[in-house]
Amino acid sequence: MDSGIQGYSTRYMVEHKGKLYMGALPLTGLANFQLYCSSDPEREGWQLVDVNGHPDKNPRGNLDLLLSYNNHLYVGTGLPTGFEIWRTRGDEPVKDNWKLVVDKGAGDARNEHPWALAVFKDYIYIGTAIEAAVLSLNPDQRIVPPKGFDVIRIDRHDNWELVVGGIPVVPTQPTTGTRGLPLSGFPSGFGNISNAYCWQLQAQGDELYLGTFSWSVLIPYFIPLLPEILRELLAINTKGYQQALLEYWKYITQVDPLFAQLPIEEILQRIAEFLLRIGRKTLGFDLWKTRDGIHWEPVSLNGLGNIHNYGVRMLFLSQDCDLYLGTANPFDGLEVWVKPWRHFAPPCC
Known part of the structure; x- marks a missing residue:
């Protein structure tokens, strides 16, 4: 069946208020914002959500993230002027009824993509990325110098603050807030420029885990x-x-x-x-964790002992609250690791 979806890939799908939502992305470069929804994909197919209204009241750019939280649908978009975070003002997406929560890459236009998110202790955590470490969405400047990722967090009142990040490479003046000093004290990429992506964020109980893509081994x-x-x-x-x-x-x-x-x-x-x-001690992805969202400690700085593991491609929390980690490894194949939940502890989710 022809789905009618205009796109080559999707990064996120989420259930919200009884419907399944999905973002469609181009093969490469910048495209129009495309959000699809369905009450029954198998029988009814997908419908494109209408955002063709006022440009300051609707999301724009590549739809990288989706989140159902606090009775709102949140979307994260990639733009050459820096990523943006929007949410519905009501329960469901309606044209011209969106609120801009974060804009202009949280103070650095080089933060083009929001590629990881997690809800942890009443905050939404967002991790940024530059595609392939050097590919920009700007059609006039497709190659840019690499930088490490940033991490921000958003509270229930739509206030955001910098958690990980240094002096902006391309400074901007967001309308939604002010880029201050990082709460963690760590500069972009935890001080490692090869940490191009905050690729995964996932909470397990009272700990939040962060996995990176690092091009250092290349x-x-x-x-x-x-x-x-x-x-x-x-x-x-x-x-x-x-x-x-x-x-x-x-x-x-x-x-x-x-x-x-x-x-x-x-x-x-x-x-x-x-x-x-x-x-051997520093090449490969980083894996970090925190108990409060501010103080972070490394779990591994060398791809869990395999420098060819250059990315944490997946952090997945099972129904039993076990945390699974899948690696990106183009040299000798992926690995899957698991951190079992402490079964004597209370449920984690």
Whole structure:
């Protein structure tokens, strides 16, 4: 059956007031906000929610997040000017009856995507991301420098505050609040620029877990490719750039004359192998937890002992309150971990 849905993927589905809601996303880049709902997807199909009203009273951008909370439907959208969070003013989505809760990337336009959320102790926690660490939704600037993710939280009265985050890369002036100092004291990405995504947030009992995507383990594998990359760069850049590279190479060979006797490909391969050896404690995703949403401690900083686990792709709480963690690992396949619930403790959900 043709669903009539215009899109290539969805990141979130949520049940709200007896209906199932889903966001549709483009294959890449920026698209119109597309929210679908259904009372019975199998028999009735999907209906597009109408938001074609006043631009300041309806969500816009890529629909990345959905949440049913406090008798409202919340949506998180990706925009090149920074992510936004909206909620319905009433129980259900109605055109021109939405409230903007967070705008302009919570003070940093580089926070383009809200890609993780969890409700924990009466706050909504939102984690940000840049797609593939460097891909922007801005059609005029598709590649941007990487930065670590930020985390904010929203209370029941729609006030937001920064939990994790540093000096903004592209400062903005949100209309919904003011970016202050991070409550946790941690800068973006917990101080690690390779933590490009806050990929998962999930509460288990009185603890909130946060899993990242980190591109740090990819660095050693790209280093041997540098000669080819540099040749491409040298072919399109100016003489000044070429000269700067040559002078830097001259400096390297003066520091260690051994380098001058080896092919550059062998030197780079040795550097890559060295980084892999010394990175066993720090390469791979991060997993953090908190009991109050402010004070965080690391559970793992090296992909739970496997540096090839470069992302926490899923944190899932079962009906028995066991917490399952699924990894993203393009090198040797995924792993699934479980943190059993303390069965002598009261129910967690």
